[in-house]
Amino acid sequence: MILDQPEHFNNRELSWLKFNERVLEEVRDTRNPLMERLKFLAIFSSNLDEFFMVRVGGLKDDVLAGFNKPENKQQMTPKQQLKAISAKTKELVASEYEAFKEVRIALEQEGIRFLQPRQLNPDQLSYVSSFFREKVFPVLTPVAIDAYRPFPMLSSKSLNIATIVEAEDGARRHLALVQVPSVLPRFVDLPVDDEETTSVILLEDVISLFIDALFKGFRVVSSMPFRITRNADLPFHEEGTHDLLKLIEKELKKRRWGVAIRLEVQENTVNEELLSMLRDVLDLQERDIFTVDGPIDLTFAFSFYSQIGVEYDHLIYQSIISFDPPDLDQTKNLFNEILKKDHLLHHPYQSFDPVVRLIAQASNDPSVLAIKQTLYRVSGDSPIIKALKTAAENGKQVTVLVELKARFDEEKNIEWAKQLEKAGAHVIYGYSDLKTHSKITLIVRMNEGRIQRFVHLGTGNYNDSTAKLYTDIGLLTAKEEIAEDATNFFNWLSGYGEQPDWNVIHTSPNSMLTRFLALIDEEIKFHKKNGDGRIVAKMNSLTEKEIMLKLYEASRAGVKIDLIVRGVCCLRSGIKDVSENIRVISIIDRYLEHSRVFYFHHGGDELIYCSSADWMTRNMRKRIEILFPITDESHKAYLKNCLALMLADNVKAREQLEDGTYRYVEKGKRTCESQIAIQHYTNGRLRMVPSFDDPLDKKWTSVASTEHLISKNGNSGK
Structure with a gap:
């Protein structure tokens, strides 16, 4: 059977969007504290920014360069990928703003309100007027656009307000831009009568409310906030370069001014004349324009969480105090x-x-x-x-x-x-x-x-x-x-010289991939001999084709394979005669799952490795990485138990289906949220863990003391 078929793989970019969709699910998960849900919204938004700046930017470069061959695992051309990305992203962004509305309504019930200008009471309006006059107006610089003053080069991710102004006699109309200053806080904390409540207004709404003050002698006909995202995938042409530091300093200056790849506008302020002007001057297609039903750029929720959210103890996660062994x-x-x-x-x-x-x-x-x-x-x-x-x-x-x-x-x-x-x-x-x-x-x-x-x-x-x-x-x-x-x-x-021969570590771009492929091969051989082949691998992303094909080969041989892959996973699990012995889960929770841990049963002589590298093409072939063994038996037992807890997660784990989509793992009689369970296990308060051989089994087993990892009283704080 030919394993290298397009239908056996997930597209890298679409798989990443599915990962970010799982982040968005955390916004809608009412089990999470309310402010944490808001923070997940900021994470989703920030992730999407980077995705457009790097991945979409790179695909646009391919299109501009005339590359139109299907070179990825799913055999999609750059144009086909861009079309699919646009459709999926617009669906996700619509869900993002639905989720923001849900969180905003819930925040209002807690006495935390995001106000529009029309909702301000007289005291608040007076406060905002003074704030604008004293702290905002001196920083603003309106930019006229006409034959003598062309459209300015706006930096990536800056928030701006496009305006149409007309003379007092109504005879002529002009275009102008006002940049929302990034040096000022994105939201203004408003005076309230009740100390138990909080009201804020966004900075762009304050500027829009008093924007006439910037155009004396003119009337503002329309104003429309917008935001541009630019290509930030820096092309380092290093050949012949004697000073890498100077080269990168030079390239960094270009990042803010790369080609525009996305335009975000606010739905209730859209002016077709302004939108058409922006689309033309930025050379964007309709699929590059995102009309959002709420504030542009929800990454402001990071600062809102850190400045206001932490004042509401019941709306954030309880702090976990890390401890020293x-x-x-x-x-x-x-x-x-x-x-x-x-x-x-x-x-x-x-x-x-x-x-x-x-x-x-x-x-x-x-x-x-x-x-x-x-x-x-x-x-x-x-x-x-x-x-x-x-x-x-x-x-x-x-x-x-x-x-x-x-x-x-x-x-x-x-x-x-x-x-x-x-x-x-x-x-x-x-x-x-x-x-x-x-x-x-x-x-x-x-x-x-x-x-x-x-x-x-x-x-x-x-x-x-x-x-x-x-x-x-x-x-x-x-x-x-x-x-x-x-x-x-x-x-x-x-210095100079070839890669050394290592004692126990392995490195990329040479020996690590070879070692992983050999380990999987050995697991196949052991399974054919003993029938107990098992691989458990935890990582951030999986894209390396050679490893995926070798895992398919192992699955076909009967090796049981569990993959804990937080983000991109180009491997498809559960395909008959291809990957039916492979299970893939993704865990999204309060902590970002970043560790890379690899377990091989190895005929009973169990091997565990940790690494700086994921099973990604870039890690295996384009980076210098280290794979190192864990040899202490107590450490191996600890990591096995942690892996078992993750494989048993039925609260925050999602399982990949045959078509590449994900669903929450079905709950059993015993619930397991792995991050909380691992916290308790590490500090000595959890004495029962799932069976590593069958982590979904109802029976959990007692574990030896973790005194080698914890303090004598087993208390890490709550």
Whole structure:
């Protein structure tokens, strides 16, 4: 049977839209606290922005370049994909604004109101008038459009108001634009009589209310808020470039001014004359125009959540306090503890603080000779950057690979690179044609005349902020074979030479894909011999065709395969004689499922790996990634139980059907919300977990104490 058939795969872009649809389901899930539902709305909107700027932008580039061959797994041309994306996205955006109405009505019942200008009482109208005059008007700059002043180049994602004004005698009409200043808050907190209530008005509504003040001697006939999204898929032409940093700085300046790919307008303000003008000047088709029934750009809900939402405790998730494992708490010398044994960290259930403290401790330890680290995305006020700068200033050999091509973090990473260099660190940028996406730190220490090496390997970024929101796995070890691999890895990145032969790790773009394919092949062989083949793989996305075809082969051989894929999944499960032994679930919950964990039964000699890489083409072929083994038996047992809890999830898990669509997993007598269950398991309050062999079975089994991971009293806070 030919497995490589278009009908055996999901289109990458349409699969991503299905993922974002699952995010939107969280907005409508009334089990979520109300402010969290609003936050999911902002996540959906932000996701869609990036999708258009990168994926749709790339497809538009293909069309403009004349590429019209079906090159993806579903054999769709760029034009066909754009048409399908437009239809599905318009359906999703309509649902998005229906969901916003539901949330807004529910917020009103809680005393939180988004007001229109006509709803303002006299006191509020007076307040808004003063606010506009004193704080908004001085910032605004109306831009006339005529023969002498052509349509301006508006930056991507900026919110603007298009207006038609006419002279007082009504003889002539003119077009003008007013940009809603991004330097001001998107919403204005209004005075209220009742301290238990909150009322706000959006900034664009305030400007529209008093927009006449900008056009003295003219009357505003019509005003229409709109927003442009531009192509932000930067084409780095690196061949012959001697300074990658300067090249990226140059390309970043172009991002805000790329070709327009989407226009959003507000339904109740649409003026056909203004809309026609925008469509023509931006060279957009009808499918590129989105008329929304509500405020444009719902990402403002992020700031609303952080500034107002947190004041309503009953409308947000209860905080989960991450904890340090007892052996890695603040009273311990981390080097001594890592020398004793490996330590597994599971964020955000466990704190990211031990990783930060390890680097901070190394920066001030006289015995530490060198620190080497890869940085892909870090937080805005990164304590890790501060520690690395301190280490360099203290005379230690600090080598940092800063990935300048981390999309939408390029500017921040350029600034970090400059600061580190100024402090005396040796900053490298990796290979020009590959992104370095690996998460690894190596600390070299001299103790009593002997060299000691300490390594941290992770599935997520060195970002203390996202470590509170993303689930990730980290390993702290002083094992010699891993330390040697880490040393060779950094030498490979910073110097010349072929990829080394590794002891225990595997890397892309070479050995990792080969290793995964071999592991699946071995599982097929073991299954044919013993009948117990099993693969469980957790990742963000799955697009690599060679791996999918090999999984189909394993499924046909009878290997039981469970895939936990949060986002894009081009593999189709449940197809007769192709993938009927493959189950695919996606979990969308309060934390973003980011960890990559791979389990192979391997004839009873169970293997578990963690990685910085998904099973994606870009991770396998276009990035430098690391796959590392988990060898401690207690750590393997812990990860198996966590995987079992995820596979048993019937609250936030959706299961992929044969046609590529998703539905919620059917509930049984026992409900399992895996993130809550894993939190309880990690802090010692859950002593029963599903059977790993059959996680959907009603029978759960008792588990050994997780004392190797938790504090003695088993309490992490509520």
